[in-house]
Amino acid sequence: MLLVWRANLFASSMKGHEYLLRHLLGTDHAVTATETPPPARPTEVTWREQAPEGKLDLSVAVDFRMTSTCLFSDVVLPAATWYEKHDLSSTDMHPFVHSFNPAIAPPWETRTDFDVFHTIARDFSRLAAVHLGTRRDVIAAPLAHDTPDELAQPHGRVRDWKAGECEPVPGETMPKLVVVERDYGAVADKLAAIGPLLDTLGTTTKGVTWNPSAEIANLRHSNGVVRHGVAAGRPRLTLDRHFCEAILALSGTTNGELAVAGFEALERRTGVALADLARERAGDRIDFADTQNQPQAVITSPEWSGTESGGRRYSPFTINVERRKPWHTLTGRQHFYLDHDWMLELGEALPAYRPPLVMGRHFGDQGRGDPGRPEITLRYLTPHSKWSIHSEYQENLHMLTLFRGGPVIWLSDADAARVGVADNDWVEAFNRNGVVAARAAVSHRIPPGTCLMYHTIDRHLNVPRTELTGRHGGGDNSLTQLMIKPTHLLGGYAQFSYGFNYYGPTASQRDEVTVLRRRPQEVEF
Known part of the structure; x- marks a missing residue:
């Protein structure tokens, strides 16, 4: 059982949203990835040949907005807003x-x-x-x-x-x-x-x-x-x-x-x-x-x-x-050299530039290769929100009128020209993790080779059905997966020890790629 209060866990917070739909909730999803082959599987856990779908027995949401978490929950309890209760901030x-x-x-x-x-x-x-x-x-x-x-x-x-x-x-x-x-x-x-x-x-x-x-x-x-x-x-x-x-x-x-x-x-x-x-x-x-x-x-x-x-x-x-109060490290000083064995093994004992993972090398070409349908493979980023109120009320009418009225994917003018996309065209971005339907925001400020989709509105608001699946297009996390960096699993030594909400495993959302193409402009909601 999962009880969620005022957190859009199933959408804006969930890296690998489509995997959640498949494995946690057991509902419709857009995952096309195949299971990891035996040589690449972890050896310290039992691998289930048929990954279970629908592990969750009951999902309860408490909210005053119809978020994606509410839409996918079994029970929704209506909550009071800030103006209807006593609380502190x-x-x-x-x-x-x-x-x-x-x-x-x-x-x-x-x-x-x-x-x-x-x-x-x-x-x-x-x-x-x-x-x-x-x-x-x-x-x-x-x-x-x-x-x-x-x-x-x-x-x-x-x-x-x-x-x-x-x-x-x-x-x-x-x-x-x-x-x-x-x-x-x-x-x-x-x-x-x-x-x-x-x-x-x-x-x-x-x-x-x-x-x-x-x-x-x-x-x-x-x-x-x-x-x-x-x-x-x-x-x-x-x-x-x-x-x-x-x-x-x-x-x-x-x-x-x-x-x-x-x-x-x-x-x-x-x-x-x-x-x-x-x-x-x-x-x-x-x-x-x-x-x-x-x-x-x-x-x-x-x-x-x-x-x-x-x-x-x-x-x-x-x-x-x-006041020279010691820092919360083993020596009481700021550390630039980290002498943990794992840090040394992974080459991160000192601050160093780490280029993004080349995901296409691991998973191959994810395009469809349809004749006459130009596609482009881009690095995919999900930055913190733009054109929104901090608590993600982008479906508020005032916020919708500020920019495009729905979700958008930003890409450079050079990349857009390569696949025949004009500003405000409907496009679809897809990879092995899922698919997104959104409008294109074409800008010279976006570096070529990269597209980005800001922490977005829920998938039920001005999101058409996708050409690839026939289902409503997803959100920014439909193209991501849950990847934990090994150095975030350190523990039992100095400042690397676990602290709730301070130091512990967190998901990365920067190392991902997506295929993007223009879709038919007649859309169905």
């Missing part, structure tokens, strides 16, 4: 924290994401108490960044215990094995309260730990306490405003006392004077009512690497540079 790109406040109640059947998750949790807990109860699960936890795990595999010499190169030692030659007890019938109660581990373990950010016991006591007064059940006596999180208050109370960026405490803990580890950066605002405590009054300037905190003290605007790494 803050990033490291600007020095303020804002509140969302409902101008109206969520209309018709819509609910806030907070309400949706708590409702699902209550029903899940009711059923789980009967069917699951309390269970103990063994979790393989990665060797993590900003912890002693960074010393587990010196110099990145990774020995394979499965191949008999060493003994399997959790936390050293393999991931840590952690036993977690889960009371499935208490999920809803635990979701609606602040748990007890904050009292004993404190809160940790980037390897720095401090104890928020005073803040927990304050939240008992501001939010109230749970009276019964597994969370009895703990501060409540039963309302969205309670959660906002907890976030603001437990973050050094909005609680001056915690900012100072965090810097003092960092001082003890580094020997560098830092607490004065936050001391000028040690008495400041931003609560939710403050953010509703007006945007609030955040406090300099060890949670980020920049400083806003003295009225400065945030700029990353200023604390590292100006």
